[in-house]
Amino acid sequence: MPPNSGRVDRWLWAVRMFRTRSLAKQACVRGSVRINGSVAKPSSNVKVGDRVEVKTTPGAFKELEVTRILEKRVGPALAGDYYLDHSPLPDKAKTTTSLTPVAKRDRGSGRPTKRDRRRIDKLRGG
Structure with missing residues:
Protein backbone atom coordinates (compact mmCIF):
# COMPACT_ATOMS: atom_id res chain seq x y z
CA MET A 1 0.00 0.00 0.00
CA PRO A 2 1.51 3.38 -0.97
CA PRO A 3 2.17 5.92 1.79
CA ASN A 4 -0.19 8.86 2.41
CA SER A 5 2.57 11.47 2.70
CA GLY A 6 6.29 11.92 2.19
CA ARG A 7 9.11 14.44 2.33
CA VAL A 8 8.90 17.14 -0.32
CA ASP A 9 12.61 17.02 -1.20
CA ARG A 10 12.41 13.28 -1.72
CA TRP A 11 9.23 13.54 -3.81
CA LEU A 12 10.72 16.25 -6.06
CA TRP A 13 13.80 14.09 -6.62
CA ALA A 14 11.69 10.96 -7.24
CA VAL A 15 9.56 12.64 -9.95
CA ARG A 16 12.74 13.99 -11.57
CA MET A 17 12.28 17.71 -10.95
CA PHE A 18 15.88 17.70 -9.64
CA ARG A 19 18.83 15.58 -10.66
CA THR A 20 19.92 14.83 -7.08
CA ARG A 21 18.17 14.84 -3.75
CA SER A 22 20.67 17.33 -2.36
CA LEU A 23 19.72 19.80 -5.14
CA GLY A 31 12.81 29.12 -0.55
CA SER A 32 12.29 28.08 -4.18
CA VAL A 33 9.69 25.45 -3.24
CA ARG A 34 6.20 26.15 -1.92
CA ILE A 35 3.47 23.76 -0.83
CA ASN A 36 -0.06 25.18 -1.11
CA GLY A 37 1.37 28.71 -1.12
CA SER A 38 3.64 28.45 1.93
CA VAL A 39 7.43 28.06 1.80
CA ALA A 40 8.47 24.43 2.28
CA LYS A 41 11.37 23.07 4.31
CA PRO A 42 13.08 19.93 2.95
CA SER A 43 11.37 17.81 5.62
CA SER A 44 7.88 19.22 4.97
CA ASN A 45 5.30 16.56 4.22
CA VAL A 46 3.57 16.49 0.87
CA LYS A 47 0.22 14.70 0.46
CA VAL A 48 -1.94 13.68 -2.48
CA GLY A 49 -3.78 16.75 -3.74
CA ASP A 50 -1.16 19.27 -2.57
CA ARG A 51 0.03 21.94 -5.00
CA VAL A 52 3.82 22.20 -5.17
CA GLU A 53 5.34 25.28 -6.81
CA VAL A 54 9.00 25.10 -7.87
CA LYS A 55 10.98 28.10 -9.16
CA THR A 56 13.03 26.96 -12.14
CA THR A 57 14.58 30.11 -13.62
CA PRO A 58 14.16 33.77 -12.72
CA GLY A 59 10.55 34.64 -13.42
CA ALA A 60 9.55 31.06 -14.34
CA PHE A 61 8.11 28.30 -12.18
CA LYS A 62 6.42 24.90 -12.34
CA GLU A 63 3.16 24.32 -10.52
CA LEU A 64 2.51 20.63 -9.85
CA GLU A 65 -0.40 18.83 -8.21
CA VAL A 66 0.59 15.64 -6.39
CA THR A 67 -1.40 12.61 -7.60
CA ARG A 68 0.63 9.85 -5.89
CA ILE A 69 3.45 9.63 -3.36
CA LEU A 70 6.63 7.80 -4.32
CA GLU A 71 8.96 5.65 -2.25
CA LYS A 72 11.71 5.40 -4.87
CA ARG A 73 12.83 7.32 -7.96
CA VAL A 74 11.13 6.31 -11.20
CA GLY A 75 12.06 6.58 -14.85
CA PRO A 76 11.28 9.68 -16.90
CA ALA A 77 8.43 7.94 -18.73
CA LEU A 78 6.67 7.09 -15.45
CA ALA A 79 7.43 10.32 -13.56
CA GLY A 80 4.57 12.23 -15.20
CA ASP A 81 2.03 9.77 -13.75
CA TYR A 82 2.73 11.04 -10.22
CA TYR A 83 1.78 14.70 -10.77
CA LEU A 84 -0.41 17.00 -12.86
CA ASP A 85 1.38 20.00 -14.36
CA HIS A 86 -0.59 23.25 -13.92
CA SER A 87 2.31 25.50 -14.97
CA PRO A 88 1.48 28.58 -17.03
CA LEU A 89 2.67 28.53 -20.62
CA PRO A 90 6.00 30.31 -21.15
CA ASP A 91 5.80 33.78 -22.64
CA LYS A 92 7.36 33.61 -26.12
CA ALA A 93 8.57 37.20 -25.98
CA LYS A 94 10.65 36.47 -22.88
CA THR A 95 12.13 33.23 -24.20
CA THR A 96 13.12 34.47 -27.68
CA THR A 97 14.81 37.76 -26.77
CA SER A 98 17.51 38.34 -24.24
CA LEU A 99 16.67 40.77 -21.46
CA THR A 100 20.24 41.97 -20.99
CA PRO A 101 22.57 43.14 -23.76
CA VAL A 102 25.65 41.04 -24.34
CA ALA A 103 29.13 42.56 -24.27
CA LYS A 104 31.04 41.31 -27.31
CA ARG A 105 34.82 41.48 -27.55
CA ASP A 106 36.99 40.57 -30.47
CA ARG A 107 38.75 37.30 -30.01
CA GLY A 108 42.44 37.81 -29.27
CA SER A 109 42.05 41.46 -28.26
CA GLY A 110 43.65 40.73 -24.92
CA ARG A 111 42.67 41.69 -21.44
CA PRO A 112 40.19 44.59 -21.12
CA THR A 113 41.62 47.92 -20.02
CA LYS A 114 40.23 49.76 -17.02
CA ARG A 115 38.14 51.92 -19.37
CA ASP A 116 36.82 48.86 -21.22
CA ARG A 117 36.01 47.19 -17.92
CA ARG A 118 33.96 50.19 -16.79
CA ARG A 119 32.02 50.12 -20.06
CA ILE A 120 31.35 46.41 -19.71
CA ASP A 121 30.18 46.84 -16.11
CA LYS A 122 27.92 49.74 -17.12
CA LEU A 123 26.44 47.66 -19.93
CA ARG A 124 25.69 44.81 -17.52
CA GLY A 125 23.95 47.19 -15.14
CA GLY A 126 26.65 47.40 -12.51
Whole structure:
Protein backbone atom coordinates (compact mmCIF):
# COMPACT_ATOMS: atom_id res chain seq x y z
CA MET A 1 0.00 0.00 0.00
CA PRO A 2 1.51 3.38 -0.97
CA PRO A 3 2.17 5.92 1.79
CA ASN A 4 -0.19 8.86 2.41
CA SER A 5 2.57 11.47 2.70
CA GLY A 6 6.29 11.92 2.19
CA ARG A 7 9.11 14.44 2.33
CA VAL A 8 8.90 17.14 -0.32
CA ASP A 9 12.61 17.02 -1.20
CA ARG A 10 12.41 13.28 -1.72
CA TRP A 11 9.23 13.54 -3.81
CA LEU A 12 10.72 16.25 -6.06
CA TRP A 13 13.80 14.09 -6.62
CA ALA A 14 11.69 10.96 -7.24
CA VAL A 15 9.56 12.64 -9.95
CA ARG A 16 12.74 13.99 -11.57
CA MET A 17 12.28 17.71 -10.95
CA PHE A 18 15.88 17.70 -9.64
CA ARG A 19 18.83 15.58 -10.66
CA THR A 20 19.92 14.83 -7.08
CA ARG A 21 18.17 14.84 -3.75
CA SER A 22 20.67 17.33 -2.36
CA LEU A 23 19.72 19.80 -5.14
CA ALA A 24 16.06 19.36 -4.18
CA LYS A 25 16.99 20.01 -0.55
CA GLN A 26 18.96 23.14 -1.47
CA ALA A 27 15.99 24.48 -3.46
CA CYS A 28 13.78 24.04 -0.39
CA VAL A 29 16.31 25.78 1.86
CA ARG A 30 16.59 28.68 -0.64
CA GLY A 31 12.81 29.12 -0.55
CA SER A 32 12.29 28.08 -4.18
CA VAL A 33 9.69 25.45 -3.24
CA ARG A 34 6.20 26.15 -1.92
CA ILE A 35 3.47 23.76 -0.83
CA ASN A 36 -0.06 25.18 -1.11
CA GLY A 37 1.37 28.71 -1.12
CA SER A 38 3.64 28.45 1.93
CA VAL A 39 7.43 28.06 1.80
CA ALA A 40 8.47 24.43 2.28
CA LYS A 41 11.37 23.07 4.31
CA PRO A 42 13.08 19.93 2.95
CA SER A 43 11.37 17.81 5.62
CA SER A 44 7.88 19.22 4.97
CA ASN A 45 5.30 16.56 4.22
CA VAL A 46 3.57 16.49 0.87
CA LYS A 47 0.22 14.70 0.46
CA VAL A 48 -1.94 13.68 -2.48
CA GLY A 49 -3.78 16.75 -3.74
CA ASP A 50 -1.16 19.27 -2.57
CA ARG A 51 0.03 21.94 -5.00
CA VAL A 52 3.82 22.20 -5.17
CA GLU A 53 5.34 25.28 -6.81
CA VAL A 54 9.00 25.10 -7.87
CA LYS A 55 10.98 28.10 -9.16
CA THR A 56 13.03 26.96 -12.14
CA THR A 57 14.58 30.11 -13.62
CA PRO A 58 14.16 33.77 -12.72
CA GLY A 59 10.55 34.64 -13.42
CA ALA A 60 9.55 31.06 -14.34
CA PHE A 61 8.11 28.30 -12.18
CA LYS A 62 6.42 24.90 -12.34
CA GLU A 63 3.16 24.32 -10.52
CA LEU A 64 2.51 20.63 -9.85
CA GLU A 65 -0.40 18.83 -8.21
CA VAL A 66 0.59 15.64 -6.39
CA THR A 67 -1.40 12.61 -7.60
CA ARG A 68 0.63 9.85 -5.89
CA ILE A 69 3.45 9.63 -3.36
CA LEU A 70 6.63 7.80 -4.32
CA GLU A 71 8.96 5.65 -2.25
CA LYS A 72 11.71 5.40 -4.87
CA ARG A 73 12.83 7.32 -7.96
CA VAL A 74 11.13 6.31 -11.20
CA GLY A 75 12.06 6.58 -14.85
CA PRO A 76 11.28 9.68 -16.90
CA ALA A 77 8.43 7.94 -18.73
CA LEU A 78 6.67 7.09 -15.45
CA ALA A 79 7.43 10.32 -13.56
CA GLY A 80 4.57 12.23 -15.20
CA ASP A 81 2.03 9.77 -13.75
CA TYR A 82 2.73 11.04 -10.22
CA TYR A 83 1.78 14.70 -10.77
CA LEU A 84 -0.41 17.00 -12.86
CA ASP A 85 1.38 20.00 -14.36
CA HIS A 86 -0.59 23.25 -13.92
CA SER A 87 2.31 25.50 -14.97
CA PRO A 88 1.48 28.58 -17.03
CA LEU A 89 2.67 28.53 -20.62
CA PRO A 90 6.00 30.31 -21.15
CA ASP A 91 5.80 33.78 -22.64
CA LYS A 92 7.36 33.61 -26.12
CA ALA A 93 8.57 37.20 -25.98
CA LYS A 94 10.65 36.47 -22.88
CA THR A 95 12.13 33.23 -24.20
CA THR A 96 13.12 34.47 -27.68
CA THR A 97 14.81 37.76 -26.77
CA SER A 98 17.51 38.34 -24.24
CA LEU A 99 16.67 40.77 -21.46
CA THR A 100 20.24 41.97 -20.99
CA PRO A 101 22.57 43.14 -23.76
CA VAL A 102 25.65 41.04 -24.34
CA ALA A 103 29.13 42.56 -24.27
CA LYS A 104 31.04 41.31 -27.31
CA ARG A 105 34.82 41.48 -27.55
CA ASP A 106 36.99 40.57 -30.47
CA ARG A 107 38.75 37.30 -30.01
CA GLY A 108 42.44 37.81 -29.27
CA SER A 109 42.05 41.46 -28.26
CA GLY A 110 43.65 40.73 -24.92
CA ARG A 111 42.67 41.69 -21.44
CA PRO A 112 40.19 44.59 -21.12
CA THR A 113 41.62 47.92 -20.02
CA LYS A 114 40.23 49.76 -17.02
CA ARG A 115 38.14 51.92 -19.37
CA ASP A 116 36.82 48.86 -21.22
CA ARG A 117 36.01 47.19 -17.92
CA ARG A 118 33.96 50.19 -16.79
CA ARG A 119 32.02 50.12 -20.06
CA ILE A 120 31.35 46.41 -19.71
CA ASP A 121 30.18 46.84 -16.11
CA LYS A 122 27.92 49.74 -17.12
CA LEU A 123 26.44 47.66 -19.93
CA ARG A 124 25.69 44.81 -17.52
CA GLY A 125 23.95 47.19 -15.14
CA GLY A 126 26.65 47.40 -12.51
